[in-house]
Amino acid sequence: MNPTRDMRRKVVSAIVSTVCFLCAIIVILPLALVLFHLVRLGASSLDWNFLTHLPKPVGETGGGMANAIVGSFVLVTLAVLVGVPVGVLGGIYLSEFGSLRFKWAVRFAADILNGTPSIVWGIVVYALVVMPMKGASAWAGGLALGLIMIPLIIRTTEEMLALVPNSYREAALALGIPKWKSILHIVLKTARKGIVTGILLACSRIAGETAPLLFTASGNQFWSHSLAEPIASLPRQIYTYAIAPYDDWHRQAWAGALVLILFALAFNVAVRVITRGSNPPLAK
């Protein structure tokens, strides 16, 4: 035993622990700063007018982002219509049917799709929908967001179904219940909360996506009267306003960002409330 060496080892250990602690603080710091600036710069411009009025032309102060807020909801709804059925069915297939090797391949492909940059989805949908239809539309934007949702939902659904004990399935089969019925009424019911959580998380992720909307939903300074027209969306509006050279627009971009992040946080809280109420095997 060498006391000085032991001392040194203890000191090194303490230093490293402190450094790790400081790193954790540094990592959290940007979040705190972003939220702080959002509230400081956004709250003052966030009023009833902002939520209920259309954007004004450059030079006039006032106006709001009502159309963009509604537009974002429309787009997310369309995306859910595309993404949820395909995603959930795909997840069911992966967990309940299919050969092992094929499942491995699908899972791998889904993971690759998850890692695909969202801008790539944007140009794919552009080639697929916007060019043939000769113009950006809410449909195209919703489709782009929906396609992004599919692999996310497939994976979470599959995970949640995998948590349902096999004995449930066996019990159902032993009672002579057809497989589809047991999946629908027993397996899905047990995993319902987890699947809903996955869908909400996917929604909150796509609600903030800007890149795939740039040339699919495009933007619109007015109300859209049909889904075949370009439609405004909150992230896209923030982007346009942020890079524009007008102070009044910057002010509005902050307010829009505050609204967007409040939605994202609301989704997150909703997810937390749902998971808290679920039975232990389904809680993450």
Add this chain to the structure above:
Amino acid sequence: MMVFVLLVLIGWELWQGSELSLKKFGWRFLVRSDWDPVNGNFGALPFVVGTFVSSVLGLLIALPLSVATAIYLTEIAPGWVRQPAITLMEMLAAVPSVILGLWGIFVLVPWLRDHPFALLQKLFGFLPIFSGHIYGASVLSAAVIIAIMIVPIITSISREVLRAVPDSQREAAFALGATRWEVTRLAVLRSSMRGIFGAAMLGLGRALGETMAVAMVIGNSPDISKSLFAPGYTLASAIANEFTEAADDLYRSALFELGLVLLLVTIITNILAHLLVGAVSDPRQTLHA
């Protein structure tokens, strides 16, 4: 089934879209450095370089911070700190890219320009990478924004990897009289290297495809510069900015080809990452990050 259809669809559409430019420039597209829409001259090199430099720099900044945070959260932090800290990380991951970009333009970049960048230039100004005029919007600013965006994913995957190390290994090391850091270094980190490397690759995959926030702070200029303080461009941000302006077919097709390059690069990175991470811990848990 749909998944495969989608994967093929992406590849096919991008291939189709970029056919014109593929035919015209061939594979030299990748090494040409002109980007001149007016004369119909296109080369992807500035974007490939910009993407690569900003992502790798971002990763270099993010990786030590993330691994240290993951170590803190699994090995050091008292129990009551862990859950709130993890929640905060998830919130950081949930901040939309465009909001981070907005904050980047108006808060982060001016601060970086006036303080850290000026300091770096004063100390290391003789190095070519820190030379030249400081505009603010630059490759280095983009790297910082990218680092902020990929820290949550690297941290959470590293955390999974560290947690996958059996407690008995830690206990054995403690029993031998090791200090906390020695336990972490010898019993935990050594067996997690591969998984952490995989986490870094996944982070890199994210970084390569990051579009909006980068487009907002990188300065968007298709030049290759020695200095990190000079504005640059990335594959993703070029598509985002120029796609709507692309008036003729060749221009558009060149942008499609940028997308194709981006897709291939991210697919390769992701495959590597999944092979590395999947071998260490249950892939089911790592996905959630």
